[in-house]
Amino acid sequence: MESYRKELWFEASRRRELINITSNIDHCLKESNIKEGLILVNAMHITASVFINDDESGLHYDYEVWLEKLAPHEPVSQYRHNGYEDNADAHLKRQVMGREVVVAVTDGKLHFGTWERIFYGEFDGRRKKRVLVKIIGE
Amino acid sequence: MESYRKELWFEASRRRELINITSNIDHCLKESNIKEGLILVNAMHITASVFINDDESGLHYDYEVWLEKLAPHEPVSQYRHNGYEDNADAHLKRQVMGREVVVAVTDGKLHFGTWERIFYGEFDGRRKKRVLVKIIGE
Amino acid sequence: MESYRKELWFEASRRRELINITSNIDHCLKESNIKEGLILVNAMHITASVFINDDESGLHYDYEVWLEKLAPHEPVSQYRHNGYEDNADAHLKRQVMGREVVVAVTDGKLHFGTWERIFYGEFDGRRKKRVLVKIIGE
Numbered sequence: 001m002e003s004y005r006k007e008l009w010f011e012a013s014r015r016r017e018l019i020n021i022t023s024n025i026d027h028c029l030k031e032s033n034i035k036e037g038l039i040l041v042n043a044m045h046i047t048a049s050v051f052i053n054d055d056e057s058g059l060h061y062d063y064e065v066w067l068e069k070l071a072p073h074e075p076v077s078q079y080r081h082n083g084y085e086d087n088a089d090a091h092l093k094r095q096v097m098g099r100e101v102v103v104a105v106t107d108g109k110l111h112f113g114t115w116e117r118i119f120y121g122e123f124d125g126r127r128k129k130r131v132l133v134k135i136i137g138e
Numbered sequence: 139m140e141s142y143r144k145e146l147w148f149e150a151s152r153r154r155e156l157i158n159i160t161s162n163i164d165h166c167l168k169e170s171n172i173k174e175g176l177i178l179v180n181a182m183h184i185t186a187s188v189f190i191n192d193d194e195s196g197l198h199y200d201y202e203v204w205l206e207k208l209a210p211h212e213p214v215s216q217y218r219h220n221g222y223e224d225n226a227d228a229h230l231k232r233q234v235m236g237r238e239v240v241v242a243v244t245d246g247k248l249h250f251g252t253w254e255r256i257f258y259g260e261f262d263g264r265r266k267k268r269v270l271v272k273i274i275g276e
Numbered sequence: 277m278e279s280y281r282k283e284l285w286f287e288a289s290r291r292r293e294l295i296n297i298t299s300n301i302d303h304c305l306k307e308s309n310i311k312e313g314l315i316l317v318n319a320m321h322i323t324a325s326v327f328i329n330d331d332e333s334g335l336h337y338d339y340e341v342w343l344e345k346l347a348p349h350e351p352v353s354q355y356r357h358n359g360y361e362d363n364a365d366a367h368l369k370r371q372v373m374g375r376e377v378v379v380a381v382t383d384g385k386l387h388f389g390t391w392e393r394i395f396y397g398e399f400d401g402r403r404k405k406r407v408l409v410k411i412i413g414e
Contacts, residue, residue, distance in 0.1 A: 003312040036141040044389030046329045053184045058218035080334035104272035113182030134380035174279040191322045196356035242410035251320030
């Protein structure tokens with residue numbers, strides 16, 4: 001069994017942002033030289049997500065509006081977590097969108113459907129944060 | 139390390155439907171001959187889910203009502219994604235229910251609790267769509 | 277490839293409770309003697325979650341309030357699942373928080389960001405329930 005790992009850094013310029021990281025993950029997979037196995041991609045921070053969906057700007061706008069409805073940022077005083085911080089909503093949004101994805105590796109490629117793309121979902125940005133890529137297989 | 143993969147096709151007759159696919163996954167596991175490892179089951183489409191819960195029709199009705207409350211299909215014009223399409227709500231519902239499950243394989247069986255069953259959750263159906271089964275182990 | 281499995285039992289004294297199980301999982305990892313691989317931690321019950329977030333009591337209070345808003349326990353008669361049972365809301369809450377986490381194992385340790393902690397999320401407690409730990413790797 002072979003294994004590979006890499007930590008990728010991202011810095012969103014806004015508080016909330018969805019970043020397509022599919023090409024970064026493709027690059028890791030090539031570097032690993034693993035042909036059959038599983039790849040785990042997870043946020044290393046608890047106010048961010050890694051998820052798979054569509055790279056379509058209208059949909060990304062819909063996610064922003066929807067997540068703000070389900071778990072609004074303001075008023076920040078509505079959350080007990082917001083004593084010294086103001087990011088409680090980001091901890092909630094991350095649970096809806098998920099921490100991680102596990103993707104099959106087949107013939108050295110991400111075994112994806114036509115429209116699957118991997119996103120880093122930032123909900124408390126404007127600072128550097130990490131995503132972990134771990135691959136195991138042969 | 140051994141690996142196995144199969145793409146399963148499903149066609150829901152309605153827009154939204156929950157299909158128990160546990161026996162399909164059991165069949166794949168037997169076919170793989172893998173006794174110890176991990177099995178990944180994921181939707182290959184971004185308007186569908188694979189998740190684990192109860193095979194109880196009352197609960198499935200509750201999921202339908204609840205998901206329509208959290209992310210209503212209509213009016214379709216409320217979503218920017220719905221220019222040429224009308225499935226934005228399906229992309230949202232899929233995030234609540236999840237893309238994939240990872241299940242332990244022990245002694246050649248799905249290592250499950252008493253009531254765990256695997257479902258394909260369709261939120262934009264009436265066409266053929268795929269689920270990926272990937273198993274690694276020994 | 278090596279594999280390891282253990283079922284852990286938890287009994288929450290209240291209906292809903294979040295229990296930090298990181299040290300239990302650390303102990304399993306040491307016992308497995310696996311240095312590189314993946315660890316799966318999942319609830320074996322369909323009214324409970326395993327998830328990763330912050331060990332901060334204010335945030336846990338926020339999760340309680342938020343999940344009760346998204347999927348209220350009462351009135352129990354609002355759910356069709358609640359014929360003989362009263363836990364339909366727990367099946368819904370568990371979908372928001374998730375069934376499982378997959379964590380990378382690197383150099384014999386959980387490959388975690390600074391604030392990542394693993395929680396058992398109980399939404400229908402006051403009875404013994406199980407969490408499965410499965411590790412594969414070398």
